[in-house]
Amino acid sequence: MAQHYFTADLHLCHEKVAKIRGFDSVPEHDYDVIKALSGVAHSGNQIYILGDLSGGGRETTALGTLALTFMHKDADLHLICGNHDSFHPMHRNYVKNRDSALLNAAFKTVDTMGTFRHNKDKVLLSHFPYTGDRGADRYPEYRLNDVGKPIVHGHTHSSERISYSDKGSLQICVSLDAWDMKPVPKHTLATIIDDHS
Template identity: 35%
Template sequence: MPRRQSWFTADPHIGHLKVAELRGFTDVEDHDAELARRWDAAVTDVDLVWVLGDLSAGGKGAQLRALRWLAERPGTKRLIAGNHDGVHPMHRDATALLPDYLKVFESVGLAARRRIGGVEVLLSHFPYQDSTDPADTHNRYEQWRLPNLGVWLLHGHTHSGQRVRGHAIHVGVDAWELGPVPLSAVAELLPTPG
């Protein structure tokens, strides 16, 4: 049996025309097909993929289409919800689509804690409250951002091409050639413990 690998990704924005155009595509079909190709080429059925938010553009129909797209991708998926995900508690009816999300995701949460190569790492859709990324909109969603207490953070949200800033690693597809990031690549960016 193949060994299980872990992957991280964020901000696929399946079916989101504006984001597809910003990424150089003329339509969502080509955009979504390219993201599927890159996911399918990397991830196997036994792998675990952490999706750090913003699966679609939002809206019930868009989310259901994106969930169908994701259900066709290999791997076990866990979601850290973002602002475009209807299951995030910032949305008034956050529980309405939860049963649909749980058909695709093994778990749905706002944050998680992992240990990668002996280094404690937090997972969140949003960068830290004190983010200095110029692509980040300051003070937006401030109540949902974790405080920076010196622990490394994996995040999405910014759509920046920069992978590392301070104690934060951006795992969004915009920084990783539109594909998921293997745990080994994240480990290489983290300090050696000790």
């Protein structure tokens, strides 16, 4: 039976992030990231990447790697754009960038937010949490309004999986940094929501 997986902040080809994560080289970092994604890319699974595919101007290389890796896999990749993704509306040429053949080859869908249902209610998907960052909140104009629903996000690179917004809403970070460099299955997120709502 097909499953849904969620992750964020791949930062493929991004030397600074690879070093922060303790890797000796970008290829070593990228190998681990792609291996983890490939490990769940079967049986019609749906894999949601909540932003920041790359960084440091290496987006084309990252997209090429994803497109080639998943071209013959029995899974679909979906992208919720982040601030490091040139196809997010915060970037001037995002419309032109969304017309990229590599982007369309790698991802079944590309958006700035999404949802899934749990217990007959919506769980929101965004690159950004409602509130919280490394320091002052960046990009407040691109964050979803806090309507009291749980939100699954990336962006912060936090090792803490669970936080709460300023209004007390549950926020679950699926950044690779919080999950030992692995995607998170939907049933794990459902358990967290049940235990913390």
